[in-house]
Amino acid sequence: MSFRNLYDIADRFLPESLDWMAYLVAGGILAFVVINAMVMSTAAYTLFERRLIGRFQSRLGPNRWGPFGMFQPFADIIKLILKEDIAPTVADKIVFTISPVVFLVPVLVAVSVLPLGDGSFLGTLNVALVFIIAVTGMHIIGVFMAGWASRNKYALFGAMRGVAMLVSYEVPMAMSLVAVVLLSGTMSTLGIVQGQHLPYILVMPLGFFVFFTATLAEMSRAPFDMIEAESELGSGYNTEYSGMKFALFQLAEFMAPLANGAIVTVLFLGGTKGPIISGPWWFVLKVVAFAFVIVWTRSTWPRLRVDQIMTFSWKGLFPLSMINLALVTVEYFVLQDAVGALTLGDQAIMALINIPVTFVAIYVIGNLSGQKRDRTVPVPSPLARMAAEAD
């Protein structure tokens, strides 16, 4: 059910002079469906994440409300809605109020172009990839607005870090997407899914690695959760928020893994393709697998420092994405047929070459710009003569 279908149906019932109404009705229904679908799946995802993190931390996680704690997300939402909505007196009220919306909307908009079956909510958008890059980068404006408008130093710190981080990670992210576009010859998400005879995670693992890491940074999930950094900044950019506004921030933050999971699924995991069970189920399964990996990362890894995050992007991911792009370009140039398409065989050859190259490249770049482990054997300081005598 895409925008085009909805428009056609509405158009049939409305008189000629009310064509614009058809757009409005179709758009309204579409927005309603997307928002509700995403909010409900986000509610499910929060429970998934909390239960899973509970398991990782050898505790139970929420399990009181309903079977397996299923009603916990609703309890959370009700609590947040009922809370008092406090704004600091010195805050810039207008910016303070709209920033949660600015933070939330890009995630929802990005979802509307992802193909869940044969097409997306908006139909087949032929520049979907450009659209995705454009809108997913937007949410950081919401973060900055929140940080600036709260007039809180912690919030400002979080916002500044967020902006700096996003600028660095957009570049490798876009570079790995260029390789995807090159291979599939199209920017439409549907075309990219159809072009994947083998999932691109196998065809160019390096590109996937770069994109995945950059996605983590984009969502500011661990180990890149700089904008919140609860042990340093209290709560980061949303320190001053409470009640419904805070709920919107949380909603967008927990929705991002799903939206980005869907993007990664489409671009690298073969979208709806898969044997035995039907397409949409494969899609959901792959998104859940992605969500599992990021929850796993979050519960395992400590956070990087601000300058280390920048170094990692510019000295680690950026060279890797360039290597990937060069590699894929050469292979594509050699393997392409008359119309510029790749068959399953071609992609299998590329996979065989690229998988070892990925490990070598990550190893080499990691050793060039990574951390040296030069722990020397400890020698007692000569100042410790008293203890030496006692021994």
Added chain:
Amino acid sequence: MAIRTEPITINLGPQHPSTHGVFRLRVKFDGELVLDIEPVFGYLHRGTEKLAEERTYVQIVTLTDRLDYVSSMTNNLAYVSAVEKLAGIPVPERAKYLRVICSELQRIASHMIATGFLLQELGAFATPLMYAFRERERILDLFEMLCGARVTLSYMRPGGVTQDAPREFWPALDILMRDMPMYIDELDQLISGNEIVLARTQNAGIIRPEAAINGSLSGPILRASGVKWDLRKANPYEVYDRMEFDVPIGSRGDTYDRYYIRILEMRESVKIIKQCIQQIPEGPTRTPGPFFIRPPVGDAYASVEAPKGELGFYLVSDGGISPYRCKIRAPSLINLSLLREMLVGWKMADMIIIFGSTDIVLGEVDR
């Protein structure tokens, strides 16, 4: 054109996730860089030293529980040692062994907390903390068997311990000592080689050995700087002179060393406890004495190697039933003396972990 900038001053604390209680740091930042700090403490001041002048010698034991509330056993031990020295009370052999077992168990529990919270401050989302707390729970269960309390123990008395360990205690201790090396290895494998932990902690907040000695630091922080100084070796109390154990030291005195030395010390503690289990004799656990202890006029200082450093009690007696003066040498407070040298010039995120690696407990800092 130069952009006009100015430093930001932030009050880190007294309510902040990483201040280990109610510590307050007034920090001047230039962007992310720390320009200057000013520690402000006293938010948890309860007047322990003054209160001690109003209590009998046995009652003060309960006050010491609340100093460093994650290692009550060693606090008790330091205090009762001072009283025993002041009043000349002998301690039975079995009680000495029980005290050593307890203080080493407490050292493991305290180091577990230190490690867990350091990782929490590094941003590992509570997983190492939960693992560390799981192990600590089992130690607290043992303490519960000994004296019925889990945190504020008051297990020790001048002249021994309150009561002998129950029969079920020993098999439980054996099982824990069998499992504990495994737990420590698990924590070690999870954290020590982690690339991000290395990147964050190595070379951060280095303390030179000279500076550490001049700042009169003690405990794991001093040893991480390469100074081999441990009261258990240098001035053996109780039965530590009969134990075989190493004093691990660090090579650089950075945050990583301060973390890793705690892992190594936990292993040594397990060794000590195992030896105690083998050597412990039968016999009484407390020297009988009068209800009110009236030490002769004089003063005494006794110190033990607490998990955080040298914990000492200086008691002055005027012959009455309560001390005329009680002075506590709290390692947490003295370990903070180099705070400015450690923190200035680092980034905000480093500041949090360097501060965290000193492992302070505010109950002891403010007293």
